[in-house]
Amino acid sequence: MTMIATCIYCGDDDPAKFSGREHVIPQAFGTFGAKTPTLKCVCDPCNTALGRELDQMLARDTLEGVARYAQGRLSKEMRPQRRLRFTLADQTEAGEMLGAAIAGLDPTTNQLLPLATQLQIENRQTGKTDIFTRAQLGRFTLSDEVYGPPGARKLAIFAPSKDEHDAFLEELNQAGFDMRMAGPSRFDINPSVDETGQTTIGVHIEGTFDQLHRRALAKIFVNFAAFYLGEEVNAARWASLKRFIRYGEGELGARLSNGPFWTGQETETMRFPDAINVRLENHARGIVGVIQFYNRYTYELLLLDGERLNREIAARFEDGEEPTLGIRRAVLAP
Numbered sequence: 001m002t003m004i005a006t007c008i009y010c011g012d013d014d015p016a017k018f019s020g021r022e023h024v025i026p027q028a029f030g031t032f033g034a035k036t037p038t039l040k041c042v043c044d045p046c047n048t049a050l051g052r053e054l055d056q057m058l059a060r061d062t063l064e065g066v067a068r069y070a071q072g073r074l075s076k077e078m079r080p081q082r083r084l085r086f087t088l089a090d091q092t093e094a095g096e097m098l099g100a101a102i103a104g105l106d107p108t109t110n111q112l113l114p115l116a117t118q119l120q121i122e123n124r125q126t127g128k129t130d131i132f133t134r135a136q137l138g139r140f141t142l143s144d145e146v147y148g149p150p151g152a153r154k155l156a157i158f159a160p161s162k163d164e165h166d167a168f169l170e171e172l173n174q175a176g177f178d179m180r181m182a183g184p185s186r187f188d189i190n191p192s193v194d195e196t197g198q199t200t201i202g203v204h205i206e207g208t209f210d211q212l213h214r215r216a217l218a219k220i221f222v223n224f225a226a227f228y229l230g231e232e233v234n235a236a237r238w239a240s241l242k243r244f245i246r247y248g249e250g251e252l253g254a255r256l257s258n259g260p261f262w263t264g265q266e267t268e269t270m271r272f273p274d275a276i277n278v279r280l281e282n283h284a285r286g287i288v289g290v291i292q293f294y295n296r297y298t299y300e301l302l303l304l305d306g307e308r309l310n311r312e313i314a315a316r317f318e319d320g321e322e323p324t325l326g327i328r329r330a331v332l333a334p
């Protein structure tokens with residue numbers, strides 16, 4: 001007997017389109033021994049398209065994506081993060097450079113990239129500071145409406161040396177930006193040195209939990225449901241969630257928290273810092289997917305509004321280890 005595969009995302013069942021396997025947890029985050037969960041029920045075109053749009057973004061351009069480098073999951077390609085902003089966060093180390101932006105993290109080494117020569121200027125419309133690097137020169141404009149007229153702009157130039165600073169200022173003026181600088185030039189960083197001689201520097205990383213990010217996480221939940229709950233995921237009630245994943249159609253309720261994932265098994269000091277934790281559960285509002293990478297933020301997504309699962313499921317994935325399935329323990333009355 002031959003199994004006929006039907007794609008859980010697009011419904012295609014052409015046998016010629018099922019040569020690959022979809023990883024439930026994107027492969028960039030690890031493999032899990034002989035029990036790495038993979039799916040035969042995702043067609044090659046969906047596997048490729050969603051992998052490119054969602055998995056790659058999640059693995060390269062989110063907090064959890066860069067956190068995997070510290071887990072030893074380094075990348076072979078040098079590709080700076082575009083969706084994250086890294087800024088110097090420690091007053092003692094950064095001094096006058098506090099708030100200066102670092103280009104990002106080198107995915108091949110997990111080391112910070114050098115400080116980019118940059119202009120920081122207050123955006124009057126958003127109230128935030130916009131950052132333009134020297135490399136972007138020629139690709140940005142500074143309108144009076146957004147940044148105020150020359151002389152009244154709140155701006156600073158950060159550079160790794162005085163020469164770089166002066167050269168960038170000159171280039172900005174030649175480009176017609178009329179930079180009237182008041183205040184000191186800034187080009188000193190004093191990293192902390194730990195007991196092993198390793199220099200460290202406090203960095204603030206800022207990312208946005210936007211629709212693209214939600215789609216990437218939602219796909220993990222649908223994959224997870226397909227693997228552990230089987231046919232359930234082909235029920236009609238999953239259709240709109242799949243459209244959200246494939247096309248970004250509609251909205252998905254979501255929230256972020258800092259709470260422990262494995263209530264009862266974890267304490268303030270005992271967590272599972274090397275694991276990716278996933279669960280599907282019934283909430284008052286519907287079926288909720290919960291995911292946490294490396295003991296950082298816990299993301300909760302309302303996947304199916306007003307629906308319930310027959311069976312809740314949770315699993316812990318640690319690179320190189322077989323997955324551990326969680327069991328929901330009955331709460332005993334005192």
Ligand SMILES: [Zn+2]
Pocket residue numbers: 007008009010011012042043044045046047
């Ligand atoms: Zn498909």
